[in-house]
Amino acid sequence: MSGQQKTAPDPYFPGNGDSRYRVHRYELELDYRPAPNRLAGAARLSAIAGRAQLTEFQLNLGDFRIGRVRVDGRAAHYTHRGGKLRVRPAKALPAGSAFTVDVHYSGNPRPVNSPWGGLGWEELTDGALVASQPVGAPSWYPCNDRPADKAAYQISITTPSAYQVVIGGRLLTRTTKASTTTWLYEQPAPTPSYLVGLSIGKYQTVLLGDPGLSGVPQTGHFPAHLLAEFSRDFARQPQMMALFEELFGPYPFAEYAVVVADEELDVPVEAQGLSLFGVNHVDGARGAERLVAHELAHQWFGNSVTIADWRHIWLNEGLAKYAEWLWSERSGGRDAQELAAVAHRLLASQPQDLKLADPGRKLMFDDRLYERGGLVVHAVRRALGDDAFFRMLRAWATVHRHGVVSTQTFTAHVERYAHGPVDELFEAWLYGTRLPALPTAVA
Numbered sequence: 287m288s289g290q291q292k293t294a295p296d297p298y299f300p301g302n303g304d305s306r307y308r309v310h311r312y313e314l315e316l317d318y319r320p321a322p323n324r325l326a327g328a329a330r331l332s333a334i335a336g337r338a339q340l341t342e343f344q345l346n347l348g349d350f351r352i353g354r355v356r357v358d359g360r361a362a363h364y365t366h367r368g369g370k371l372r373v374r375p376a377k378a379l380p381a382g383s384a385f386t387v388d389v390h391y392s393g394n395p396r397p398v399n400s401p402w403g404g405l406g407w408e409e410l411t412d413g414a415l416v417a418s419q420p421v422g423a424p425s426w427y428p429c430n431d432r433p434a435d436k437a438a439y440q441i442s443i444t445t446p447s448a449y450q451v452v453i454g455g456r457l458l459t460r461t462t463k464a465s466t467t468t469w470l471y472e473q474p475a476p477t478p479s480y481l482v483g484l485s486i487g488k489y490q491t492v493l494l495g496d497p498g499l500s501g502v503p504q505t506g507h508f509p510a511h512l513l514a515e516f517s518r519d520f521a522r523q524p525q526m527m528a529l530f531e532e533l534f535g536p537y538p539f540a541e542y543a544v545v546v547a548d549e550e551l552d553v554p555v556e557a558q559g560l561s562l563f564g565v566n567h568v569d570g571a572r573g574a575e576r577l578v579a580h581e582l583a584h585q586w587f588g589n590s591v592t593i594a595d596w597r598h599i600w601l602n603e604g605l606a607k608y609a610e611w612l613w614s615e616r617s618g619g620r621d622a623q624e625l626a627a628v629a630h631r632l633l634a635s636q637p638q639d640l641k642l643a644d645p646g647r648k649l650m651f652d653d654r655l656y657e658r659g660g661l662v663v664h665a666v667r668r669a670l671g672d673d674a675f676f677r678m679l680r681a682w683a684t685v686h687r688h689g690v691v692s693t694q695t696f697t698a699h700v701e702r703y704a705h706g707p708v709d710e711l712f713e714a715w716l717y718g719t720r721l722p723a724l725p726t727a728v729a
Contacts (some may be wrong), residue, residue, distance in 0.1 A: 296648040298596040301370065302421050303432025304344040308649075309333045310437050314427050317444045318486065323409045325350075326392040329428050333385055340379040345371040346424035346431040348398060348406075353390035362387075363482055369398070369424055389428045395620055398422045402651060410549050412617070413449060413487035415562055420596055420650075423479035428581035434594050434690045436476030444468040445486055452507050452545050453484045454560035463641045473558055475539050476688045478592055483557020485545040492517075494544075495524030502537045503526055508546035508568070513572035516546060519578070522617065526579050529616055530586065530609065533676060535684040538590035542582070556584035581610030591686045598640045598693050599650050600716075604659020612659060623726070626664045629657040630724040643693045643716040662715045665725040668712055678703040 296302060311332040318325050346369055355364045357375040365372045371389070379385050395414075397404025397423055406422025416426060423429050443451045447467040448634075455473030463466075473482075477676045490513060498714055502522060510718035523544070531537055539559040551564030554577050561581035567574040587609070588602035611622040633654060640654050642662065649655065667675040682699055695714050714722040 294595075296652065297593040299421055302346055302424075303430050303434070303435060304645060305336065306336045306340060306389070307333050307343055307430070308336070308435050308437075309430050312427070312429070312437055312439045312441075314439070314441045316427075316442065320409075320413055320446065320449065320486065322366065323394050323414070325394075325395045325407075325426065327390070327427060329387075329389045329391070331387040331389075331430075333387065333430075335383050335385065336380045336383055337381055337382050340375070340385075342372060342374040345387070345428040346421075347375065347389070347391065347428040348393075348395065348425045348442045349395035350391040350395075350417075353392065354388070355390075356388040358385050359388075361563060371428055384395060387428075391428070393403060395426045401648065410487065410547060412440060412548065413485070415485045415487075415545075415547050415549075416483050417551075418480040418557075419555065420547070420599075425480060427482075428614075429479040431479045431481060433478045433592055433596065436478050436688070436690070438475070439477055439482060440471070441466055441473075441475040441482075441484070442470045443486070445483070446522070448488060448509065449486050450489045451484065451486050451561065452489070452543055454482070454539075454558040469541045473539075475558065475590070476592075477558045477589075481556070481558040481589055483555065483560045485547060485560075485562060487548060489545070494520060495527070496517075499524045499528040499719055500537070502531075503541040504541045505541070506546075507543065509548045509565070512565065512568050514724055515568045518570050519568050519572050519599060520544060521574070521575065522575065523578055523582065524614055525584050525617070529613065530583060531677060532585075533612060534609075535680050535687075538683075538687055542585065544578075544581075550674070551574065556581045556583050556589065557661045558589050559585070576614070579610050579613040580606045586683045590688055591683060592690050594690050594692045596647070596650055597644045598691070600645070600655055600659040600662070601691065601693065601696055603640075603656045604661075604663050607656045607660035608663040611664070614725055622664055622667070626661055627724055629661055630721070633657055633661070633721050638719050638721050641719055643715060658715070658721075662712075662724070665715055666700055666708070668725040669705075669708055670700070670705070674703045674705070 288659040309331050312332040327339040355362045360376045382666050395407035398406050406418045406425025409584040423431050444466050451469035453471040455471040458470045458472050460469050489507040492506050494506050543560045550566040555562045560607045566625045587605035611625040615621045642658050
């Protein structure tokens with residue numbers, strides 16, 4: 287399934303995305319004024335129709351005023367309500383044909399309402415950030431909002447010159463005119479809409495790491511008053527990068543940036559080539575270092591290797607959780623068996639009504655999914671033995687690099703490295719709700 291586009295609606299968010307076409311490139315030209323929280327945008331989507339003729343199609347977009355919509359340069363009929371921009375081209379698009387959509391829009395961006403609070407564009411005390419997982423991307427640009435629809439991005443944002451703009455990808459140009467600066471970023475790697483992250487704020491920027499450890503450029507952006515704390519808390523990220531490249535294969539993008547917003551965030555958020563932290567994650571005592579490892583690991587698991595739909599979210603979170611344990615094990619902390627035992631005790635004391643392979647929308651971000659996901663990976667390690675396990679893990683990230691996967695893809699992949707059947711292991715851990723015994727036996 288790697289690299290293929292899923293054709294059915296996401297079962298958890300059937301109103302998001304449109305499987306009748308796919309986007310291969312977004313070009314966004316935005317102007318943002320923080321004080322009035324005003325965004326004006328022009329978006330061009332380069333897309334390809336699916337197997338059937340397209341007489342109409344859908345984009346997801348929040349509550350903005352639409353200036354115009356064009357398909358292949360011609361004015362198109364559209365309706366815009368309930369976060370859905372329905373577009374009817376002047377002429378039907380043949381099956382398999384390439385086409386462009388241009389949307390001009392403006393308004394005050396605000397988060398998308400969800401069971402987990404507001405998602406997407408968040409106005410801060412002095413600036414803004416985007417944290418879209420799972421369905422917040424339409425809060426700031428029109429998109430085919432489904433994880434399996436991965437595209438390249440070029441994003442231009444003009445802001446008052448006092449602010450810095452950080453987006454996952456390579457900064458191509460920064461142009462200042464009068465009192466505004468335009469930042470132009472390019473992300474050529476296939477990217478789902480929910481992983482397009484950005485931060486607008488007043489930051490100090492530092493380069494992280496020893497180029498001898500890893501050739502990946504790493505930058506940190508943070509409020510200047512946190513320099514000492516940031517320098518300690520993120521000091522070991524270059525070693526993490528080197529370890530994860532050893533274990534998972536080459537870092538899948540051209541660069542990696544971390545931002546500490548001058549605001550408290552409930553949890554850090556991964557984006558493509560970028561992770562966002564809050565001031566509450568920086569204490570100068572490496573108190574959140576496991577989260578630094580977790581977000582970095584997502585660049586392989588979740589970002590490069592992307593789930594086909596949200597039923598499979600345990601693949602993102604379980605593998606990133608296990609990366610925390612591997613970092614601890616390899617950096618002088620507790621080993622994975624000890625951390626697995628802690629997670630197992632925690633889960634044993636909680637309700638056992640979570641089916642990991644299909645948790646349902648209500649439980650997809652439940653803490654138990656992360657812990658049980660890590661335990662599944664540990665169970666696989668114990669079943670395979672370390673040699674086969676680490677070969678399996680590296681191959682998973684390499685074979686499916688920039689692709690789209692499912693739980694079934696993973697279980698079939700593991701089977702190729704197993705000495706014997708692993709069906710019962712997966713049946714118990716992924717499809718059962720009762721907590722299996724702590725995995726201890728080594729193959």
